[in-house]
Structures are given as C-alpha cells and as structure tokens.
Amino acid sequence: MSEVLCPKCGSDQVTANKKGFSGKKAVAGAILTGGVGLLAGTLGSNKVKITCLSCGHEFKPGQGAKSQAEFKKKNAGCMVLVLAFAVIGMFVKCGGGDKPKTPEEQAEINRLTDSIVHSMDNSNQTVKTNTIQVDFVSKKTEEFKNQISSGASADEIKQKQKSMTKTFLKEQKNKLVDWSGVIISVDMFQDKELDISITIQDREIVGQKTISDRTMDCGITIEADQATSKKYGYKGVVRSGALYEKMKNLKEGDKVIFSADVIDATDNTEQTGLNLSTLIHLKITDIKKQ
Numbered sequence: 001m002s003e004v005l006c007p008k009c010g011s012d013q014v015t016a017n018k019k020g021f022s023g024k025k026a027v028a029g030a031i032l033t034g035g036v037g038l039l040a041g042t043l044g045s046n047k048v049k050i051t052c053l054s055c056g057h058e059f060k061p062g063q064g065a066k067s068q069a070e071f072k073k074k075n076a077g078c079m080v081l082v083l084a085f086a087v088i089g090m091f092v093k094c095g096g097g098d099k100p101k102t103p104e105e106q107a108e109i110n111r112l113t114d115s116i117v118h119s120m121d122n123s124n125q126t127v128k129t130n131t132i133q134v135d136f137v138s139k140k141t142e143e144f145k146n147q148i149s150s151g152a153s154a155d156e157i158k159q160k161q162k163s164m165t166k167t168f169l170k171e172q173k174n175k176l177v178d179w180s181g182v183i184i185s186v187d188m189f190q191d192k193e194l195d196i197s198i199t200i201q202d203r204e205i206v207g208q209k210t211i212s213d214r215t216m217d218c219g220i221t222i223e224a225d226q227a228t229s230k231k232y233g234y235k236g237v238v239r240s241g242a243l244y245e246k247m248k249n250l251k252e253g254d255k256v257i258f259s260a261d262v263i264d265a266t267d268n269t270e271q272t273g274l275n276l277s278t279l280i281h282l283k284i285t286d287i288k289k290q
Contacts, residue, residue: 004050005065011054014064133179136168137201137222144220144276145206154273161267161276169280174262176282180290181224183254186247193236195227196247196284198256203275211272218273224260224280234263234281246287258287 005012051058143164147157184197201222208215228236237244250256260282269276 006052006055006057007059007064008057009052009055010065011052013053014050132172132177133200139168140164140222140276140278141201141204141206141220144218148207148209148218148273152273154269154271157269157273157276158267161269161278165265165267165278165280169262169265172262176224176258176260176262176280178257178259179224180255180257183250183252183256184223185252186250189227191228191236192239193228194239194244194247195225195236196250197223197225197227198258199223200280201278209272209274211274216274218275220276220278222278222280224282226260226282226284232264232281235283237284243284243286247284250287250289255290256287257290258282258284260284 004014006014049058050061050064140161143160144157147160152160179200181198181200182202184199186196187194188197189195199221201220203219203221205217205219207218209218210216226234226237228234237247239248262280263283264281266279266281267276268279
C-alpha cells in the first residue's frame with residue numbers, strides 16, 4: 001500500500017494544498033492509494049505544499065517518505081551520524097588518544113559506540129523484514145485485482161491465492177520475522193489458552209463486481225491469529241511466561257511488531273468471489289507494542 005509520510009516525524013496525517021484550492025478541498029488524513037493518485041496530478045507544479053498535521057512540517061511532493069521502512073531507514077542514518085558526533089565529542093573531551101581515560105569516560109565512549117552499531121543493525125533489519133511483508137501483501141493484492149478484472153470464478157480465485165500463499169511461506173521457511181500489524185482482539189474466547197488476532201492488511205478495495213444488477217466493492221483482507229482449535233490442532237498462548245506477559249495487556253487497535261512460526265494458512269472467498277480473506281495461523285515467538 002502506498003503512503004505519503006512526513007519526512008520529519010513519519011506521520012501519515014498530512015494535508016496537501018495547491019494555490020486556488022479551498023480548505024474544503026484539501027486532501028487530509030492518511031494519504032493512501034487514492035490520495036496518492038490525487039497528489040500525482042499536481043506533482044508538476046511548484047504551487048503544491050504538503051503540511052504534516054502532527055508536527056506542522058511543510059514539504060513538497062516527492063520529499064516525503066513513501067513507507068515506514070523508508071522513513072526508519074533515513075532516520076536511522078541520521079541517528080548514526082548524531083551518535084558518531086557524540087563519540088567524537090566525548091573522545092576530544094577526554095583528551096583524544098594520548099590522555100589516559102577514566103573508567104567512567106571509557107564506559108561512556110563504549111556505550112555510544114555500541115549504540116551506533118545497534119542503530120545500523122536495526123536499520124538494515126527493519127528494511128529487510130518490512131520489504132518481505134510489503135512484497136507479500138502487494139503481490140496478493142495485485143493478483144486479486146487482476147482476478148476481479150478478468151472475471152475469475154470464486155474457485156479460481158481461491159486456488160490461485162492459496163498457491164501464492166503456500167509458495168511464499170515455503171520460501172520464508174514458514175517463519176514471519178518482525179512483521180507489523182494491528183491488534184484485532186486479545187483473549188476474546190476466554191479459553192484455557194490466550195487467543196490473539198492481528199490485522200496485517202486491512203480491507204483494501206481492488207475493484208467492483210455487478211451481481212443481479214447491483215454493483216459492489218471487492219476487497220482483500222489479510223489477518224493472522226493464534227488460538228486453540230481442537231478440530232485443527234492449533235494451540236493458543238500458554239498463560240505464563242514472558243510471551244504471555246507481553247500479550248495480556250495488548251488491546252484492540254494497538255500497533256505491534258511480531259515474529260512467529262506459521263502453522264497453517266487459508267484463503268477464502270464467498271461464492272460470488274466478491275471478497276478475499278487470507279488468514280495465517282501462527283505460533284508467535286515474540287511480540288512488542290510499537
């Protein structure tokens with residue numbers, strides 16, 4: 001999914017204005033696929049100004065980050081530079097390489113140096129894992145869009161999407177590493193083991209179908225869960241230990257980063273083929289609130 005993010009704070013709450021536009025016609029809120037299309041029509045003009053509603057920063061079309069991965073990568077680079085200058089400043093303050101350093105001064109230099117290495121590692125890992133997730137979502141979405149356009153049947157949609165999901169998960173060795181999502185529910189079933197559901201891709205409209213003289217939207221949703229199911233042999237989260245402590249206080253709407261082993265996956269659509277729902281069944285190994 002395409003985004004326009006503030007290059008300063010990373011927020012997607014932005015508004016685009018062009019000279020002659022009224023406030024009522026401003027493009028406000030999260031500028032996603034539709035918003036980008038509207039902005040694209042004004043990219044050739046130097047009269048367009050985009051303003052972040054979160055921090056007030058103003059920038060031109062093309063200057064904003066296109067994804068959270070891109071924003072984090074750029075800002076991680078800035079943080080590395082800041083930390084590097086901090087190390088240099090501390091080194092100079094302590095007399096360079098000639099003057100013996102106290103244990104406290106050496107410890108501070110070591111801490112700052114470790115922070116630089118950690119920031120670089122995190123930057124590289126974030127870009128890598130986000131790219132994998134984005135690639136999966138975009139390919140599934142684009143394929144479903146093509147299927148709707150071509151008039152594919154519900155069975156054809158299901159079989160193709162199932163094959164795509166299975167191939168992707170096999171390539172990833174049935175592991176998801178540092179994927180992002182939004183909590184749908186936690187402990188909804190109040191079972192012996194904790195259950196959790198996560199939205200990976202909220203419903204995105206990819207086209208329309210006309211059925212019995214009614215034109216309706218077609219959308220794709222991608223979700224993940226871990227819950228107990230005696231029928232399929234799935235297991236929820238044991239109500240003890242570090243992972244349970246991380247999960248039990250999560251609530252609907254929380255943004256999370258999670259890693260998991262994939263137990264199973266399903267792709268389903270109605271008989272009309274209007275909507276596609278991909279559900280990935282997990283054994284979560286780590287999760288944290290963003």
